Each structure stands twice: as structure tokens, then as C-alpha cells.
Amino acid sequence: MAKHYDQYCPVARAAEILAERWTLLVLRELLWGEERFNGIARGVPRMSPSLLATRLRELQRAGLLRRDMDDDEPRYRLTQAGLELRPVLEQMGAWGVRWIHDLRSDDFDPAMLLIDMKREARSSRLPETATAVQLYFRDARSGQQRWWLVLSRSGGLDACDTDPGFAVSVWVETDVPTLTRVWMGDMSWAAALRDGLLTVAGDTAACRALPQWLDVSPFAAVERAEVGLHRPH
Numbered sequence: 001m002a003k004h005y006d007q008y009c010p011v012a013r014a015a016e017i018l019a020e021r022w023t024l025l026v027l028r029e030l031l032w033g034e035e036r037f038n039g040i041a042r043g044v045p046r047m048s049p050s051l052l053a054t055r056l057r058e059l060q061r062a063g064l065l066r067r068d069m070d071d072d073e074p075r076y077r078l079t080q081a082g083l084e085l086r087p088v089l090e091q092m093g094a095w096g097v098r099w100i101h102d103l104r105s106d107d108f109d110p111a112m113l114l115i116d117m118k119r120e121a122r123s124s125r126l127p128e129t130a131t132a133v134q135l136y137f138r139d140a141r142s143g144q145q146r147w148w149l150v151l152s153r154s155g156g157l158d159a160c161d162t163d164p165g166f167a168v169s170v171w172v173e174t175d176v177p178t179l180t181r182v183w184m185g186d187m188s189w190a191a192a193l194r195d196g197l198l199t200v201a202g203d204t205a206a207c208r209a210l211p212q213w214l215d216v217s218p219f220a221a222v223e224r225a226e227v228g229l230h231r232p233h
Contacts, residue, residue, distance in 0.1 A: 017062050021049050024089065026055050027078075030065060031066060031086050032119050035075040097184070099217045101228030108176040110140050113183060114147060114159035117214060121157035126213055128153055131206060136210035139175040151213050170202040170210055185220025 005012040018024060022044060029043040042051055056076055059065045064082035068075045078085075114135075116226040130152040137145050143161075150158045150166055158164070178197040190213040192198035200207045 017059075017064070018085075019057075020055070022051065022090070023055055023059070026052065026066070027082065028087055028089055029088060030076060030082065035077060036078070036179070037074065040228075042078065042111075045109075045111065072152065091212050093219055094222045095104070097222040098225050100129070100231060101227045102230055103177070103180075103225065104231075104233075108180055109125065110135075110144050110147060110176050111161075112138050112177065113180050114149070117149075117183065118157045118159050120218060121151070122215060123153045123156060125215055126151045126157065127206075127209065128168060131170075131213075132164065132168045132170060133170045133210065134168045135179075136171070136173045137176050138173060139177075139178075157213075168202065169206040170200060172198065172200050172210070174198040179233045183217050183220070185216050185222075 004016055004112070007013075018027075025044050025047075026040060029040045032043075034040045034043060037049075037056075040056075041047070041049060044052065047055075056065070056067070059082070060067055060076075063078050063079060064085075066076050068077060130150055133151065135147040135149065135151040137147070146161070148162075148164050148166075148168075150160070150162045150164055174192070174197060178192050179189065182189055182192055182198070187197075189198070193200065200210065
């Protein structure tokens with residue numbers, strides 16, 4: 001856990017638990033519905049498994065989560081204390097969108113983008129029957145250029161980096177920054193198409209419905225400040 005600040009201030013006491021590197025991102029994954037170790041790890045790909053295990057133990061000792069065994073597999077579930085952090089993280093995310101406008105090249109990751117889309121997919125917007133979409137990111141590194149999305153109201157949105165075997169209805173070609181900016185509400189789907197930053201081909205009805213199926217991030221509606229802050233490099 002973070003160093004002790006030796007202050008009675010409740011902000012300082014909370015920071016002793018929450019301010020350690022990676023802790024808030026681990027909590028983000030738990031709050032957004034992940035319970036399995038591997039699922040949490042996918043959301044923090046640059047965090048080593050040993051450090052993740054350490055942070056989970058620390059959060060358990062602090063009383064923010066409990067570790068249950070289901071079918072001989074550990075599940076990590078937030079306690080009431082952990083669940084009460086949801087509005088805190090949502091406000092932090094909104095603050096980040098409002099004030100921090102600069103995106104660095106290493107911020108763009110196709111896997112993280114699709115995890116976010118999967119997490120936020122609303123079943124009511126998805127097609128009745130399973131529909132496959134193939135994405136080609138022309139700027140992604142080898143092995144991360146082609147992705148498949150399978151969308152349905154019953155199954156939600158599933159993202160795969162190997163062909164799931166469904167007949168593809170829509171093919172999309174773009175780059176990771178473009179789709180990220182569309183997802184975050186900084187660029188419209190129509191503008192990306194108009195400027196040639198994104199191309200779509202396939203079944204006409206599915207192509208038209210795709211922007212609604214994928215929707216945008218819940219943070220897209222946050223009003224941006226006129227002057228943003230700059231992160232340290």
C-alpha cells in the first residue's frame with residue numbers, strides 16, 4: 001500500500017489505500033464487472049501478474065474486496081466499501097476527458113479499445129441475431145491488425161483476435177486513433193467516413209446500423225474544457 005501520511009485528514013487516509021500505482025485501474029476492472037484474475041489482467045496488460053496478485057491481496061486486506069472460490073477458481077468481488085468507489089472513478093474519468101486532451105501514441109491500443117467497447121455495449125442497441133464484423137487496423141503492430149466482433153442482444157459484444165467462424169456482414173478498415181476518437185466522441189462516424197479515415201463495406205443494412213451497434217463511450221457526452229492540461233512525459 002501507499003506510504004503512511006500520518007494525517008487524520010480523510011483524503012490522506014483514503015490515499016494510503018488508493019494512491020498506489022495501478023490500484024485505481026485494478027479497481028476500475030473490478031467495478032466494471034471483472035471477477036477473474038485473467039479478466040482483470042487483460043484490462044491492465046502492462047502490469048505484471050505478480051504485481052496484480054499483490055495489489056489484489058492488499059485490497060482484500062484493506063477490506064475493499066473479498067476472494068471467493070467458485071468451482072475451484074478464485075473470484076474477486078468488491079465489498080460495499082469497494083462498490084462505493086464507483087462514482088469516484090466515474091468522476092475521475094469525466095475529469096480526465098474534460099481537462100486532459102492530449103493523447104500520446106502509446107495511449108492507442110486496439111485490445112484496450114475493444115475491451116472498453118465490449119464492457120460498455122448495450123444489448124438493446126445490438127442486432128437480434130449474431131452478426132460478425134471484421135476490423136482491420138492498418139497501423140497496428142503485427143498480430144493485432146485483424147479483429148472480429150460478434151454482436152447480438154443475447155450475447156452482447158464479443159471481440160476476438162482470431163476468426164470465430166461466423167460469416168462476416170461488415171468489413172471495417174481504419175486506424176486505432178481514428179476509432180478511438182470516434183468511440184470517445186471527439187470525431188463523428190460520419191466525419192471519419194467523409195475524410196477517408198474509416199471505410200466500411202458489406203451488407204448495406206448492417207453497415208448503416210454499425211455506428212448504433214458500437215455506440216460511443218459513456219464519457220463521450222462530457223463537455224471538454226476550452227484549454228486542456230498537459231500530462232508529464
